[in-house]
Each structure stands twice: as C-alpha cells, then as structure tokens.
Amino acid sequence: MTADGARHRVVVVGGGFGGLQAVRRLRHEPVEITLVDRRNFHLFQPLVYQVATGALAAGEIASPLRGVFKRDENVRVLLGEVTGFDLSERRVLVGALPNGDPEHSIPYDSLIVAGGSSYSYFGHDDWRPFAPDVKLLESALEVRRRILTAFEAAEVEEDAERRAAWLTFVVVGAGPTGVELAGQIAEIARDTLHRDFRSFETRAARILLVETADRVLTQFPPRLSQRAQRSLELLGVTPLLERTVVDIDETSVTVATGEGERERIPARTVVWAAGVVASELAGALAAESGAALDRAGRVSVGPDLTLPGHPEVFALGDMVQVHGPNGEALALPGLAPVAMQEGRYAAGAIAERLHGREPEPFHYRDKGNLATIGRAKAVADIKGLQLSGLVAWLTWLFVHLFYLIGLQNRVLVFIRWTWSFVTRGRGSRIISGQERRR
Amino acid sequence: MTADGARHRVVVVGGGFGGLQAVRRLRHEPVEITLVDRRNFHLFQPLVYQVATGALAAGEIASPLRGVFKRDENVRVLLGEVTGFDLSERRVLVGALPNGDPEHSIPYDSLIVAGGSSYSYFGHDDWRPFAPDVKLLESALEVRRRILTAFEAAEVEEDAERRAAWLTFVVVGAGPTGVELAGQIAEIARDTLHRDFRSFETRAARILLVETADRVLTQFPPRLSQRAQRSLELLGVTPLLERTVVDIDETSVTVATGEGERERIPARTVVWAAGVVASELAGALAAESGAALDRAGRVSVGPDLTLPGHPEVFALGDMVQVHGPNGEALALPGLAPVAMQEGRYAAGAIAERLHGREPEPFHYRDKGNLATIGRAKAVADIKGLQLSGLVAWLTWLFVHLFYLIGLQNRVLVFIRWTWSFVTRGRGSRIISGQERRR
Numbered sequence: 057m058t059a060d061g062a063r064h065r066v067v068v069v070g071g072g073f074g075g076l077q078a079v080r081r082l083r084h085e086p087v088e089i090t091l092v093d094r095r096n097f098h099l100f101q102p103l104v105y106q107v108a109t110g111a112l113a114a115g116e117i118a119s120p121l122r123g124v125f126k127r128d129e130n131v132r133v134l135l136g137e138v139t140g141f142d143l144s145e146r147r148v149l150v151g152a153l154p155n156g157d158p159e160h161s162i163p164y165d166s167l168i169v170a171g172g173s174s175y176s177y178f179g180h181d182d183w184r185p186f187a188p189d190v191k192l193l194e195s196a197l198e199v200r201r202r203i204l205t206a207f208e209a210a211e212v213e214e215d216a217e218r219r220a221a222w223l224t225f226v227v228v229g230a231g232p233t234g235v236e237l238a239g240q241i242a243e244i245a246r247d248t249l250h251r252d253f254r255s256f257e258t259r260a261a262r263i264l265l266v267e268t269a270d271r272v273l274t275q276f277p278p279r280l281s282q283r284a285q286r287s288l289e290l291l292g293v294t295p296l297l298e299r300t301v302v303d304i305d306e307t308s309v310t311v312a313t314g315e316g317e318r319e320r321i322p323a324r325t326v327v328w329a330a331g332v333v334a335s336e337l338a339g340a341l342a343a344e345s346g347a348a349l350d351r352a353g354r355v356s357v358g359p360d361l362t363l364p365g366h367p368e369v370f371a372l373g374d375m376v377q378v379h380g381p382n383g384e385a386l387a388l389p390g391l392a393p394v395a396m397q398e399g400r401y402a403a404g405a406i407a408e409r410l411h412g413r414e415p416e417p418f419h420y421r422d423k424g425n426l427a428t429i430g431r432a433k434a435v436a437d438i439k440g441l442q443l444s445g446l447v448a449w450l451t452w453l454f455v456h457l458f459y460l461i462g463l464q465n466r467v468l469v470f471i472r473w474t475w476s477f478v479t480r481g482r483g484s485r486i487i488s489g490q491e492r493r494r
Numbered sequence: 495m496t497a498d499g500a501r502h503r504v505v506v507v508g509g510g511f512g513g514l515q516a517v518r519r520l521r522h523e524p525v526e527i528t529l530v531d532r533r534n535f536h537l538f539q540p541l542v543y544q545v546a547t548g549a550l551a552a553g554e555i556a557s558p559l560r561g562v563f564k565r566d567e568n569v570r571v572l573l574g575e576v577t578g579f580d581l582s583e584r585r586v587l588v589g590a591l592p593n594g595d596p597e598h599s600i601p602y603d604s605l606i607v608a609g610g611s612s613y614s615y616f617g618h619d620d621w622r623p624f625a626p627d628v629k630l631l632e633s634a635l636e637v638r639r640r641i642l643t644a645f646e647a648a649e650v651e652e653d654a655e656r657r658a659a660w661l662t663f664v665v666v667g668a669g670p671t672g673v674e675l676a677g678q679i680a681e682i683a684r685d686t687l688h689r690d691f692r693s694f695e696t697r698a699a700r701i702l703l704v705e706t707a708d709r710v711l712t713q714f715p716p717r718l719s720q721r722a723q724r725s726l727e728l729l730g731v732t733p734l735l736e737r738t739v740v741d742i743d744e745t746s747v748t749v750a751t752g753e754g755e756r757e758r759i760p761a762r763t764v765v766w767a768a769g770v771v772a773s774e775l776a777g778a779l780a781a782e783s784g785a786a787l788d789r790a791g792r793v794s795v796g797p798d799l800t801l802p803g804h805p806e807v808f809a810l811g812d813m814v815q816v817h818g819p820n821g822e823a824l825a826l827p828g829l830a831p832v833a834m835q836e837g838r839y840a841a842g843a844i845a846e847r848l849h850g851r852e853p854e855p856f857h858y859r860d861k862g863n864l865a866t867i868g869r870a871k872a873v874a875d876i877k878g879l880q881l882s883g884l885v886a887w888l889t890w891l892f893v894h895l896f897y898l899i900g901l902q903n904r905v906l907v908f909i910r911w912t913w914s915f916v917t918r919g920r921g922s923r924i925i926s927g928q929e930r931r932r
Contacts, residue, residue, distance in 0.1 A: 115551045
C-alpha cells in the first residue's frame with residue numbers, strides 16, 4: 057500500500073521472457089500490474105525458426121498474454137506500442153492503441169522495461185527485404201514462404217543456372233539460430249521434399265552458412281563447435297567461415313574474406329540471423345535518465361538492474377548492459393534464461409522494497425548452452441559438461457517443451473516433433489500470407 | 495496410350511474437393527496428370543471459419559498438394575494461376591508462375607476444370623474491405639484479427655457508445671458458414687474470453703446474424719431451422735431475419751426490411767458469408783466453347799459434365815450448372831460432397847473412354863446436410879432423418895475428421911476440439927498478419 061491507501065502500481069513493458077517472468081513473480085503481491093505489449097501474445101522466440109521451416113505452426117509457439125493471466129485480477133494487459141517514458145512524472149506513453157486512440161499515458165510507481173532486441177543488418181537496412189530474419193513471427197512466415205516458393209520455382213525453371221540460384225539457400229550468421237535453421241533447410245531438401253518434385257532433385261540444393269568467425273557456435277567450446285560443424289556438413293550444409301556479407305540483392309549474396317577477396321553467390325533465398333541491436337526503448341530510457349548507451353544500443357543499468365538515479369525503473373534482457381557492484385560491465389549472454397532470471401529478480405526487488413527490504417544485487421545462474429542441428433543431433437554445454445548427439449538432442453527437446461507456455465501447445469509441439477522424427481516430414485508446409493512477390 | 499505411344503495427358507485445374515478426388519481416382523490409370531493450383535495446398539473449406547474464430551490453426555486444415563501425391567510419379571503439381579484456355583489447341587495457359595516466368599502453356603488430351611466459387615457481395619465489391627469473408631485462409635485470418643482486435647479495442651475504449659460498436663459483431667448470411675461463425679463468436683464472448691478483460695464484460699457483446707430469408711439454414715427442413723435458431727439464441731446470437739444488407743462502412747452496417755425500413759447498426763466487425771459467384775474460369779470456358787453462363791456466373795455442362803462440343807473438357811463443382819439428359823437444369827447444392835462425386839465421376843469417365851467405353855450420366859448421391867451451431871449443438875438432415883443436439887454434433891465431428899486430409903491434421907484437430915470442449919477455450923488466438931489497420 058502506498059501512503060494514500062492505493063495499491064502500488066507496476067507497469068511492465070514487453071511480454072517476452074523477461075516481462076512474463078516479472079508479472080508471474082509479482083501477481084500474488086499486493087500490487088496492480090499493467091503489462092504492455094504491441095502483440096497480444098508471448099512468443100517462444102527460440103523456436104521461431106521452426107515456424108520458418110514449416111516444422112511448427114505459428115500459434116503453437118505463441119501464447120495469448122490475456123490467457124496466461126486470466127485468473128489474476130490484478131493483472132491488466134494493454135495492447136499497444138510504448139512510444140516513450142516520462143520518468144519525472146512516472147508515466148509510460150502508449151500509442152498504436154487497438155481502438156485508434158492516438159496515445160494513452162499510464163502512471164506507475166515501479167516500472168520494468170523488457171523490450172528485447174532485433175537483428176542488426178550491420179547498418180544495411182536496405183538488405184532487409186532480400187534477407188528476412190526469423191525473429192518475429194511474420195518474418196518467419198515470410199522466410200517459410202520463400203523457402204517453399206524457391207523449390208516451386210525450381211520445378212518450373214528450365215534454365216539450369218537460374219534453377220541453381222533458386223536451389224541455393226544462404227543463412228547469414230552461425231549462432232544457434234543460424235545453425236539450427238541451416239540444418240533444418242538441409243533436412244527439408246534431403247528428406248521432407250525429396251519425393252515432391254518431378255523436374256529436379258531436391259538433394260541438389262546448396263545450403264550455405266556464412267559466418268565472420270572461424271567456427272560455428274562461438275558461444276560454445278571449440279570442441280562442440282567442431283562437432284556441430286561436422287553434423288552440419290553431414291546434413292549437406294556448407295559453412296563459409298571467416299566470410300563477411302558485403303552485399304545482398306534479389307538474386308545474389310556477395311561475401312568477402314578477411315583478405316578482401318569477394319565472391320558473388322547467385323542465390324534467391326537468404327535468411328538473416330546475425331548481429332543484435334537493442335530495442336529502441338533502451339535509447340528512450342537513456343535519453344530520459346542520462347544513462348550510457350553502448351554500441352549495440354543497450355542502456356547501462358546497475359547491479360540491481362535499475363537506471364542510475366531511478367531506483368523505481370528496472371530495465372533488463374537483451375536491451376541492457378548490466379554493471380556489477382564495482383561498475384564493471386558484466387558479460388551476460390543474450391539468452392532467454394538471462395532475461396527470465398532478470399525478470400524474476402526485478403519483480404522480487406519491487407516486492408522486497410514494498411516489505412521495506414533492500415534487494416541483493418542480481419546474480420546470473422548459468423544453466424548452460426544448447427543448440428540443435430537436426431534430427432537427433434545437438435550440442436550442449438552444461439556447467440562444463442560437454443554433450444553432443446542424441447543425449448544433447450533429448451536434453452534440448454525436454455528443455456524447450458518444459459519452457460513452452462501452455463499445456464496444449466506442449467502437446468501439439470510434442471506431436472509435431474514426434475511426427476517429424478518418424479516421417480522426416482514437416483507438418484506445416486503451406487505457402488500463405490501476402491502475394492508472392494517474385 | 496494414344497496413337498503415337500505417348501500416355502494420355504490429363505490436366506486438372508484446381509486442388510479443391512473436386513480436383514483432388516479427380517486426381518486420386520486417375521492416379522493409378524495409365525495417364526500423365528498435371529494438377530494446377532495457385533496455392534500449394536488443398537484447403538478443407540468447411541472448417542475455414544474455425545480458423546477465423548481461433549479454434550484451429552491455418553495449417554491444420556490445409557494439406558500440401560505435393561505431399562498428397564508424392565508417391566504418384568505420374569502426378570505433377572504446378573503452382574500457378576490459370577489465365578485462360580485454348581480449347582481448339584487443347585492447351586491451358588498458366589500465369590503467376592513461382593519463378594516469375596510470365597506464362598506457361600500446358601497441353602492436354604483431357605481437361606478437368608474445378609475452379610470453385612467465391613462469395614458475391616451482391617455487386618458491392620466496395621464492401622469487401624469492411625466485411626471480409628471466411629472462404630480463403632488469408633481472409634479468415636483477417637477475420638480472426640478483427641474479432642480479437644475488437645475486444646482489445648473495447649478494453650481501452652472509454653466512450654460507452656463507441657465501445658458498444660466494438661462489441662457488435664455482424665455476420666451476413668445464415669447458411670451453414672454464417673450460422674457456425676455466429677455461434678462461435680458468441681462462444682468466444684461468453685466463454686473463451688470471459689475472464690480475459692478488466693474494463694468490460696465480454697458477455698455484453700452483441701452477435702447479429704443477418705439473413706434475407708425468413709429462417710436460418712434454408713437448406714434444411716423448417717423444423718431443423720427452428721431448432722438451430724433456438725440454439726443460436728440460447729448462445730446469445732440475435733438472428734435478424736428478412737433483412738437485407740444495403741450498406742456497410744468502417745463503423746456500421748445498414749439493413750433494410752422488405753418494406754424498405756432501414757436501420758443503421760453501429761458495428762466495427764462485419765463478416766461476409768452470403769451469395770455465391772462462380773470462379774472466373776467458368777466465364778473463360780463459356781467464352782471459348784459457346785456454352786451458356788447463368789446469373790451466378792456458372793457455365794452449363796451436360797449430363798456427363800462436359801462442355802457442349804468438347805467431350806474432352808469436364809467442368810464441375812460450384813462453377814457449373816449441370817443439365818440432365820433431357821436438358822433440364824439439375825438443382826445440385828454447392829457442397830463438398832457434390833464436387834467430390836463430380837471429380838470422381840469426371841476422372842472415371844476419362845478412364846472409361848481410355849478403355850473404349852462410354853460413361854453413364856453423372857448421378858448425385860445425396861448423403862445429407864450437416865451444420866453445427868456450437869458446443870454439442872448441431873443439426874443433421876440425412877436422407878429424411880432429422881437429427882439435432884449431441885447426436886448431430888457427434889456426426890458432424892466424425893464426418894469432418896474423416897474427410898480431413900492427412901493423419902497428422904486429423905490428430906491435431908481432434909486434440910484442439912477436445913481441448914476446446916473441455917476448457918471452452920480457443921487454442922489459436924494470436925493476432926498476427928498485417929499491421930492493424932484501424
């Protein structure tokens with residue numbers, strides 16, 4: 057209770073991993089929570105690439121936020137886009153409201169901002185139309201449309217060279233998403249679509265994985281990178297390491313080596329999975345509070361995840377650079393577990409203060425790293441334990457099913473995966489969405 | 495075999511119920527089949543409205559055509575839009591090819607055209623943006639987006655009158671699709687979203703079902719229409735019978751009675767499910783062959799479903815008017831079973847002729863009529879047997895699951911339905927697709 061008897065108002069911006077955990081942790085406390093998101097669902101980001109490859113349907117990895125909190129009377133969900141903050145007046149400005157109102161201003165006593173990140177195009181936003189990413193559901197569906205349409209185009213294309221370009225798939229970035237995506241495209245060509253076409257051999261498809269570093273999955277120990285690379289090559293993926301993308305257009309990708317040698321690769325399908333840039337909300341918070349902003353657009357927060365001079369404003373997840381008690385920048389990876397732990401921490405800190413206690417600094421518990429490459433192939437690095445193959449893959453499956461929100465989605469995804477494993481098929485292979493653009 | 499030793503070439507236009515059955519019946523005959531469709535999937539049309547209400551995901555009622563025929567080496571699938579016919583040269587013109595080629599011309603020995611139909615807007619195509627239909631997958635997803643967004647808008651709308659307009663849903667046309675859709679929207683308001691919003695009562699939503707006739711489901715005997723109407727009213731749907739829509743804009747629908755009395759109903763969500771107009775391919779066939787075209791744009795075919803003067807060209811389904819042996823127009827309903835039987839008939843007729851026999855005239859076997867209204871409520875009229883309630887509903891469930899293509903889709907839909915039945919929820923409630931337009 058605040059002095060005037062009204063309940064403490066918490067506004068949470070963003071219904072991703074961080075925001076969702078924050079609301080969950082707070083909902084049984086004596087607070088009024090408003091969760092603001094521009095989408096009406098929580099998206100299980102680590103599996104979005106499987107929507108792009110037709111392995112899963114969009115709804116299976118998305119959970120309506122209202123449904124998640126329907127039983128919590130003190131949680132309100134507001135659909136809208138946060139356009140700014142007034143930290144001195146303690147208000148959040150929300151635009152793009154569903155009824156067409158220009159803007160609402162929402163008051164808060166405590167604020168948690170968890171706006172996430174998106175892919176950076178190395179400053180080349182003009183590449184975006186030629187190389188959609190697999191971060192948002194819509195762009196993942198666009199990637200699916202392009203992958204499937206490329207095979208359709210190859211089927212009617214009579215010119216061998218043009219057909220080869222339709223059958224060349226380039227994935228930019230060999231982090232977990234890029235690796236998983238390249239592996240799945242290879243499986244589509246090798247198994248799923250193998251008998252679907254009459255005028256060409258789907259196994260002739262080339263899948264190229266472009267990476268600036270000298271190995272894939274740089275977040276993992278080198279030994280696991282090597283295993284992952286071998287698995288990829290066995291699937292038919294060609295890693296192009298120590299190569300940087302220097303140009304993309306509608307029909308090709310140009311890559312350069314460190315020595316500046318350029319190669320133009322004719323390719324009609326390019327998918328982007330490289331570089332990270334923080335949500336614009338980080339910049340808005342920095343401008344309002346005077347906090348520092350780093351090169352990736354992340355705002356600096358203290359050991360308790362609050363903005364300097366604003367103990368009532370928490371920011372977390374991919375959009376922040378956390379500093380330790382001695383001012384040192386902490387190297388936290390841009391992973392769901394980090395955002396989830398930070399969300400729970402920020403919520404807990406608010407609850408502690410309501411009870412008159414000061415919270416301990418945030419401490420990240422590293423639970424390890426997982427990446428899957430394909431059918432029964434994965435790598436795992438869990439507290440120094442390095443796993444690969446079937447054991448790592450089963451761990452990956454279990455962890456992802458466990459963290460998926462909603463029992464129905466878990467059951468549906470489990471069925472889809474079992475089916476795919478047995479039949480080597482992909483259940484969700486329809487080309488829909490906008491008109492085909494080419 | 496034809497005289498020159500090449501196999502008989504059959505082109506099938508349209509992968510709907512008619513076209514799919516035609517290919518299935520022909521695939522084991524000594525023929526080369528090309529199936530042309532502008533989409534890469536067969537759509538289970540009778541359940542598209544359940545995608546609009548979030549009960550099912552899009553992919554669950556769509557089956558990739560290549561997947562259906564992957565084991566049939568003599569079946570080729572071509573993704574493209576049929577732009578015309580050259581009946582004298584026996585060629586089909588196909589545009590909008592996936593590789594960007596302007597047009598391919600496909601030769602045939604026998605042709606089966608099954609282009610289907612779409613909703614007519616009573617000549618008011620300008621209403622279409624304000625009142626999407628639930629025929630195509632994309633428009634169904636647009637309807638879903640609008641239904642869910644309307645509730646979101648009501649949550650932030652402070653003006654009572656404007657909020658009432660957001661909570662008014664108008665369905666135009668009380669055929670099976672309109673009735674089922676109105677029933678599902680009522681269930682969404684009453685059960686699914688009941689605890690999701692904080693600033694209004696979802697059960698205050700008004701669902702209006704506008705119909706020109708004096709009863710709903712005019713395809714059924716009057717007794718079943720009455721039962722269906724009672725079920726609808728119990729769910730909270732208000733049928734507006736003997737009313738015609740005379741205007742639609744972004745914020746309202748205007749209806750008129752037979753006496754010309756007009757009423758303007760403020761409503762932000764309108765769904766169209768009335769009137770039928772044949773595919774434009776009917777007109778193209780009529781122009782080429784000189785066959786008659788009726789008011790609904792349907793081309794006339796003879797008792798063997800062929801065009802006059804063209805025994806090698808079959809047309810069927812919603813886009814044709816079949817004439818009996820004595821030239822009389824047959825009254826065949828625009829239902830999936832009709833198209834399926836016609837598809838099998840046309841394919842069988844081609845096979846018969848290859849074996850030197852002449853086919854019998856087409857004969858429709860009426861298997862009855864089914865419509866569901868909501869949870870455990872349906873009506874069925876099967877060879878004079880009139881059923882309603884749970885028995886009719888279970889029949890409806892069984893028949894729809896049986897005709898769905900693909901075991902995986904059957905399992906997934908069965909799970910969704912069971913879940914919805916138990917929890918009164920709707921599994922697929924995400925708002926995605928284009929930007930919200932209002």
